[in-house]
Amino acid sequence: MSINWLRVVFPSIIKLPPPLPLRYSSPSSCSCFSSVVVAMSYDKELTAAKKAASLAARLCQKVQKSLLQSDVQSKNDRSPVTVADYGSQALVSFVLQQEFPAEFSLVAEEDSKDLRKDGAQELVDRITKLVNDSLASDESYSVTLSTEDVLKAIDSGKSEGGSQGRHWVLDPIDGTKGFLRGGQYAIALALLDRGKVVLGVLACPNLPLTPINDQHSPNNEVGCLFFAEVGGGSYMQPLDSSSTVKVQVSGIENPEEASFFESYEAAHSMHDLSSLIAQKLGVKAPPVRIDSQVKYGALSRGDGAIYMRLPHKGYREKIWDHAAGCIVVTAGGVVMDAAGNPLDFSKGKFLDLDTGIIVTNQKLMPILIKAVRESLEEKASPL
């Protein structure tokens, strides 16, 4: 910014390096980042992120097709993790390190601890083969990774993030439970720059290209890639092609006409609380329950108008469960905690927030916040 300002004011007397790529952004709508007037371009990073997430999506599709019970591990938080979670993380980590060898920091969900235990060798071999097969399908990589390379790539995701520098944020499979059920899941990759989300990519291999609620559509193709860059709008393309469309969150103003998304898993979000809120808003449509950040993707193109995520007490949200989704809904959407604060991605792995996360358009947000507050008060002191 300052360099370009100087260039304008002192064009002839100061010899300056070539201008940085700049992009003008509207001072507006996403609560993930501050309302900057001029922002850096992250086009190179976005291209790499799309490539990494698409490759990982292909790996996951392959595993989901031939899912075996033995592919499922149990982590100490009792959430399932599969060879595809590990494979996806290794692949994305490897691709990003190849593209940005000089500056690489990754905050990711999985680690190799369980894979380094006795008896896990067969699993590690399978993950390594999956990763190598995926790399071989892309002409740019003529490498074969060893099992140790794969474990190291998985463990490169141990960064803590924070408010300084750049950090990639990855959920290699968001919605592992949905993945295991044959349902929705997403590969969610975002970039933080000085604590703000500056780009996000959501690969949703099982999401129809046409709106979820459009049951009469003759097109039953699935596989969507959503992406957004700070100040650059939000886009969707089919996972297997480059034809891109601009997407926009629904501008519905009457909550009665809105439909809302929530977690498929009742353990992840209080369905009784969201139905009370929906009742207060006068929402008529039943909730649309789907797994993962696919909800953000669907919302970003107007499939529904509201997403409510109200976890049970004590649950701490992780940044990889929201960073990519948060920026993808920027075009017309607002993401806040239940008290109306923007999400803060600069505090490390966790989001410290009040009660839950709500997403909708700018018009509906104040009405939604009011309904959430009233419902919480009612729940706390029932008559």
Ligand SMILES: Nc1ncnc2c1ncn2[C@@H]1O[C@H](COP(=O)(O)O)[C@@H](OP(=O)(O)O)[C@H]1O
């Ligand atoms: N008890 C709980 N409450 C809220 N979220 C939970 C949870 N247990 C797991 N999760 C998170 O919910 C994510 C899935 O989101 P959703 O509920 O929207 O489908 C999981 O991501 P992973 O599948 O990546 O582990 C996990 O991080």
Ligand SMILES: [Mg+2]
């Ligand atoms: Mg998990």
Ligand SMILES: [Mg+2]
């Ligand atoms: Mg997740």
Ligand SMILES: [Mg+2]
């Ligand atoms: Mg995950």
